[in-house]
Amino acid sequence: MTVDELLQPMLNTTVPLRPTDSRETIPAWDSLAQINIVAAIEDAVGVELSTAEVLSLKSVAKVVEVARSHGLELTINAS
Amino acid sequence: MQAERTFIIADLTAFAELSGDFNPLHTDPVAARRTQFGECVAHGVFVLMWALDSLQAQSGSTKHWAKISAKFLRPVKAGLKVTATAKEKSASEISVTVSEAGRVLLQCDVTCAESNFGKKITSARNEIPPRAIPAEARIETTTTGEALDLFWPDKLGVKLFPALAAAQSPDSLAALLASTQVIGMKVPGEHSVFLSLDIAFTPHPAITQPFTYRVAEYRKSSQRLGVAIAGTAGHGMLWALVRPAPVAQPDMAAVMQRVPEDRFRDRRVIVIGGSRGLGEIAAKVLAAGDAEVALSYRLGGDDANRVVTDITARDGKATAFQLDTACADWEKNLAANCAQFNHLCYFPTPPIVGGDGSTFNTELFEKFCNVYVAGFVNVAQWLAKQNAGQFSVFNASTVYVESPPLRNLEYAAAKAASEACCRWLAAAYPKARVYAARFPRLNTDQTASFLSAGEHDNLETMLAELSAWLPT
Numbered sequence A: 001m002t003v004d005e006l007l008q009p010m011l012n013t014t015v016p017l018r019p020t021d022s023r024e025t026i027p028a029w030d031s032l033a034q035i036n037i038v039a040a041i042e043d044a045v046g047v048e049l050s051t052a053e054v055l056s057l058k059s060v061a062k063v064v065e066v067a068r069s070h071g072l073e074l075t076i077n078a079s
Numbered sequence B: 001m002q003a004e005r006t007f008i009i010a011d012l013t014a015f016a017e018l019s020g021d022f023n024p025l026h027t028d029p030v031a032a033r034r035t036q037f038g039e040c041v042a043h044g045v046f047v048l049m050w051a052l053d054s055l056q057a058q059s060g061s062t063k064h065w066a067k068i069s070a071k072f073l074r075p076v077k078a079g080l081k082v083t084a085t086a087k088e089k090s091a092s093e094i095s096v097t098v099s100e101a102g103r104v105l106l107q108c109d110v111t112c113a114e115s116n117f118g119k120k121i122t123s124a125r126n127e128i129p130p131r132a133i134p135a136e137a138r139i140e141t142t143t144t145g146e147a148l149d150l151f152w153p154d155k156l157g158v159k160l161f162p163a164l165a166a167a168q169s170p171d172s173l174a175a176l177l178a179s180t181q182v183i184g185m186k187v188p189g190e191h192s193v194f195l196s197l198d199i200a201f202t203p204h205p206a207i208t209q210p211f212t213y214r215v216a217e218y219r220k221s222s223q224r225l226g227v228a229i230a231g232t233a234g235h236g237m238l239w240a241l242v243r244p245a246p247v248a249q250p251d252m253a254a255v256m257q258r259v260p261e262d263r264f265r266d267r268r269v270i271v272i273g274g275s276r277g278l279g280e281i282a283a284k285v286l287a288a289g290d291a292e293v294a295l296s297y298r299l300g301g302d303d304a305n306r307v308v309t310d311i312t313a314r315d316g317k318a319t320a321f322q323l324d325t326a327c328a329d330w331e332k333n334l335a336a337n338c339a340q341f342n343h344l345c346y347f348p349t350p351p352i353v354g355g356d357g358s359t360f361n362t363e364l365f366e367k368f369c370n371v372y373v374a375g376f377v378n379v380a381q382w383l384a385k386q387n388a389g390q391f392s393v394f395n396a397s398t399v400y401v402e403s404p405p406l407r408n409l410e411y412a413a414a415k416a417a418s419e420a421c422c423r424w425l426a427a428a429y430p431k432a433r434v435y436a437a438r439f440p441r442l443n444t445d446q447t448a449s450f451l452s453a454g455e456h457d458n459l460e461t462m463l464a465e466l467s468a469w470l471p472t
Helices: A003-011 A031-045 A051-056 A060-069 B009-019 B044-059 B154-160 B162-167 B170-186 B252-258 B277-288 B301-312 B330-337 B362-386 B409-428 B458-469
Strands: B002-006 B065-072 B081-088 B093-100 B103-112 B192-201 B212-219 B224-231 B234-242 B268-272 B292-297 B317-322 B343-346 B392-398 B433-439
Touching: A003 A031, A003 A060, A031 A060, A031 B192, A031 B224, A031 B234, A051 A060, B002 B044, B009 B044, B009 B154, B009 B170, B044 B065, B044 B081, B044 B093, B044 B103, B044 B162, B044 B170, B044 B192, B154 B162, B154 B170, B170 B192, B170 B212, B170 B224, B170 B234, B192 B224, B252 B277, B252 B458, B268 B277, B268 B362, B277 B292, B277 B301, B277 B317, B277 B343, B277 B392, B277 B458, B292 B301, B301 B317, B317 B330, B330 B362, B343 B362, B362 B392, B362 B409, B392 B409, B392 B458, B409 B433, B433 B458
Parallel strands: B268 B292, B268 B343, B292 B317, B343 B392, B392 B433
Antiparallel strands: B002 B081, B065 B103, B065 B192, B081 B093, B093 B103, B192 B234, B212 B224, B224 B234
């Protein structure tokens, strides 16, 4: 799965996402979007994320890191 | 295929009657203003059923649903014009998206049954569901389900969703309606946000089974509740967010412990927007320091009375009055309630919603300016006139003026304009004391997040700013 497939619908963007993209650069990345991201990762990996992991999901790089730590590889399309 | 619609509150009330989901987030603008969305939003299932109805009417399809998976990604606020779009993924699969100006609000995949369900033995009652009060949040998981009557009131159902009523099984429609009633009224109940649903519909068996729901999972770290549903119509899983309750400010007992009892003695202060949030804390801090407070509210009369009761029960001096600075009678209201006052604290705000972060939203900026600029200057000048230019004004501004967040340029720009008004007032009325406080992000309904609270102490911050405004 790619980062764009997972995150673009939740973040209302069609632009390829970069690791540096975050709540500070993506307007739609609010706390509701963050919860939807948690749900998508948990659905994919089948385990509940910890509170620290949930609160940390504020950048593409962190989403990739947390997903990888649970065995889900997210590839980045951004050129 | 495409369809467009603007949901208004009357629509949401009609759907609440159909579904039995009278959660105040959808039907009560006064209660909804204290949620994270700041105003009424459409039921996710309403938006879903409207999209499916519109698209089914256009396609002329009479295929029964076998499965529906929907994600309610963003709120559909009352008054928002949305577009539903359908794409055929295969002969039996359709993908439906509801969006607003390119922003995806709802995503849904529908799988149609290979053949339509057989003889209709329906367990849904053809009547309006009884009206109830939403339950307090319940998060305990259970292994046994609670029964819920299914309703498909045909007359109202046909009126709202004619194509679905003609094509789909009443039990399938009733199960969809029950899903929103379960989330909005039962579990989590009052403080809920419906996030997603997956329902597999089954052909009617010879006998009916009661429709049940149970909390199957509670994900504490993200405050999500998984609710399993099952019955004759089908089975599935619903996910909802346990929404934080409105932010409660410190009560007078706590405030009085921190404020010297004569700190604001002999001050007579009008607190505009004093029924909740920062205005509520200001009113309490001033009253705890022995000021006489007249606090105004626009919609939240009950909230304002709660604040006044808290203050007066501890021998503080406070009254509440209704005021809308956008209404023609605002001067009359002020004169009737604040004739002898010479201090003003100004806190009112529209819902602090963000722009899209890339273009400047003039309409949003004007909405903020109507309150922060026009309303503020009008009330301050009224006070100046009443007191021959000898008066004192406190304006609630924000640190965002210095560094506007990506989504909140319009808000920060309007607050900056209100600070310019402060400087103008100070120049126009040399005997006046005009103070603009730049507040950090405090914990209020306006700043409440689904995941974390504000980082500052509301009471300590307010006491410091009011003390700087009115030095001893």
